[in-house]
Amino acid sequence: MNNNHKVSVWEPPFIQPHRVGAINKFGNRGAKENVMREIFGVSIDDLVDQFGSPVFVTSEHQLRMNVRKIRRVFERRYNQVIHGWSYKTNYTGAICRILHQEGSWAEVVSAFEYEKARSLGVPGNRIIFNGPHKSKAILERAIAEGAYLQADHMDELKMIEQIASEQDRIVKIGIRINFDTGFTEPWSRFGFNLESGQANEAVKRISMSPHVRLTGLHSHIGTFIMEPRAYGEQVKTMCRFMRDLDDIDHINIDTLDIGGGFPSKNALQRVYLPPDQAVPDINEYADAVCDALVEETRYLEQSGRALPRLIIESGRAIVDDAQVLITSVVGTKRLPDGRRAAILDAGTNLLFTSYWYNHQVQMTREPGGVYEDTVLYGPLCMNIDVVRQSIQMPPLVYGDRLVVSPVGAYNNTQWLQFIEYRPNVVLVHEDTNVSVIRRAENLAVMNAQDEMPAHLSYRTMADEGSLPSGKTTREHLIRR
Numbered sequence: 129m130n131n132n133h134k135v136s137v138w139e140p141p142f143i144q145p146h147r148v149g150a151i152n153k154f155g156n157r158g159a160k161e162n163v164m165r166e167i168f169g170v171s172i173d174d175l176v177d178q179f180g181s182p183v184f185v186t187s188e189h190q191l192r193m194n195v196r197k198i199r200r201v202f203e204r205r206y207n208q209v210i211h212g213w214s215y216k217t218n219y220t221g222a223i224c225r226i227l228h229q230e231g232s233w234a235e236v237v238s239a240f241e242y243e244k245a246r247s248l249g250v251p252g253n254r255i256i257f258n259g260p261h262k263s264k265a266i267l268e269r270a271i272a273e274g275a276y277l278q279a280d281h282m283d284e285l286k287m288i289e290q291i292a293s294e295q296d297r298i299v300k301i302g303i304r305i306n307f308d309t310g311f312t313e314p315w316s317r318f319g320f321n322l323e324s325g326q327a328n329e330a331v332k333r334i335s336m337s338p339h340v341r342l343t344g345l346h347s348h349i350g351t352f353i354m355e356p357r358a359y360g361e362q363v364k365t366m367c368r369f370m371r372d373l374d375d376i377d378h379i380n381i382d383t384l385d386i387g388g389g390f391p392s393k394n395a396l397q398r399v400y401l402p403p404d405q406a407v408p409d410i411n412e413y414a415d416a417v418c419d420a421l422v423e424e425t426r427y428l429e430q431s432g433r434a435l436p437r438l439i440i441e442s443g444r445a446i447v448d449d450a451q452v453l454i455t456s457v458v459g460t461k462r463l464p465d466g467r468r469a470a471i472l473d474a475g476t477n478l479l480f481t482s483y484w485y486n487h488q489v490q491m492t493r494e495p496g497g498v499y500e501d502t503v504l505y506g507p508l509c510m511n512i513d514v515v516r517q518s519i520q521m522p523p524l525v526y527g528d529r530l531v532v533s534p535v536g537a538y539n540n541t542q543w544l545q546f547i548e549y550r551p552n553v554v555l556v557h558e559d560t561n562v563s564v565i566r567r568a569e570n571l572a573v574m575n576a577q578d579e580m581p582a583h584l585s586y587r588t589m590a591d592e593g594s595l596p597s598g599k600t601t602r603e604h605l606i607r608r
């Protein structure tokens with residue numbers, strides 16, 4: 129539909145109960161009242177006409193600005209900073225390429241992600257390989273190609289040792305450690321626990337091996353962490369462990385990898401304040417990390433020794449606001465409890481993050497009528513497909529286009545091929561030209577992975593009668 133006119137919708141009168149939470153001191157948090165006709169400098173109508181609905185729209189400019197900013201704020205405070213792009217956040221090839229062009233390494237957590245990084249031209253020695261499952265085959269390749277491995281558990285450590293010995297190499301590795309910062313729930317399922325002595329056991333094991341050398345410590349304390357002081361504690365703990373290793377075991381750690389977890393400007397569910405007020409500025413995180421790092425490594429500087437390099441693996445803070453989803457209304461209803469409802473052509477199949485965020489939703493035409501509590505459903509024939517349980521929206525009509533944002537982190541990777549095809553993902557280039565960076569799926573794509581056993585390989589139901597035996601499939605099977 130053309131979105132330039134105001135739409136008035138007549139509805140029969142109804143009685144609607146007041147609901148707790150629909151209005152709070154921030155007003156009725158709903159669709160922003162400013163109407164969006166363009167996104168990233170491109171007309172929304174043109175995007176939908178050309179690439180269909182729904183469509184993910186990514187901004188190259190925003191992505192570059194975000195990664196440059198995060199690097200700058202850390203580099204201003206500490207000398208040696210590496211950004212490892214967390215592939216799982218969004219591994220669309222063009223997005224990874226842009227970040228690699230900006231100097232980011234690849235941070236990968238599986239054979240698939242490792243292979244993807246290599247296929248994008250990232251050399252092994254600019255890949256940080258994390259994660260709890262690294263098969264022997266991919267470890268063999270990663271070790272041969274000089275990737276930087278961070279071991280997650282003892283079985284993996286043994287495997288790395290074995291491969292290093294088979295390849296007759298000395299492999300420098302990091303270990304992932306977990307511990308309590310006092311601010312966040314420790315992610316103790318990943319890595320070696322510090323408090324229980326597991327981390328020391330891993331160090332001992334490595335020290336005894338002629339083929340593996342410990343040069344790095346890694347931890348990732350969680351995700352969407354709203355408390356910068358948590359990072360200060362994380363860095364202190366890592367540095368103190370590093371110093372113990374130096375003093376007691378004469379192990380020289382040259383890499384501290386603090387993982388990711390800096391929040392984006394998305395609205396976490398159950399957080400009362402809006403993101404602009406709730407989410408600290410990235411400078412506060414950089415202060416917490418680098419102040420602790422500088423303080424805790426002063427002894428190295430004083431004795432003229434090299435300081436460790438700092439790796440950050442920030443994901444969502446870099447890509448989330450560089451992408452939006454345009455979706456269309458395919459139906460409207462009034463629920464028996466009085467709430468308005470709209471069915472969209474994009475649901476939780478595409479917006480996995482709607483399980484934990486209340487995304488911003490914007491109209492693309494002048495709203496007419498009264499804003500009301502509205503449920504936004506997706507297109508799936510499944511009760512759980514709710515993009516938003518409650519949002520204040522004006523009356524919506526078939527064909528309305530809505531802009532959902534920010535959606536750049538964890539949707540293009542966690543989306544489901546479930547019931548519907550996945551749509552186009554497009555990139556708005558810096559000169560505002562637009563190109564597809566991930567093609568919409570179609571039947572051929574879906575069928576490409578199916579294999580048909582010979583006895584089921586008739587092409588149409590009509591062909592079924594002409595099986596070799598002259599029987600139908602069912603008869604054929606019963607006879608056997």
Ligand SMILES: Cc1ncc(COP(=O)(O)O)c(C=O)c1O
Nearest residue numbers: 214348351388389441442443444
């Ligand atoms: C090891 C590791 N590094 C980096 C990230 C990226 O986190 P975020 O997107 O919150 O920055 C994750 C996410 O879970 C992770 O597990």
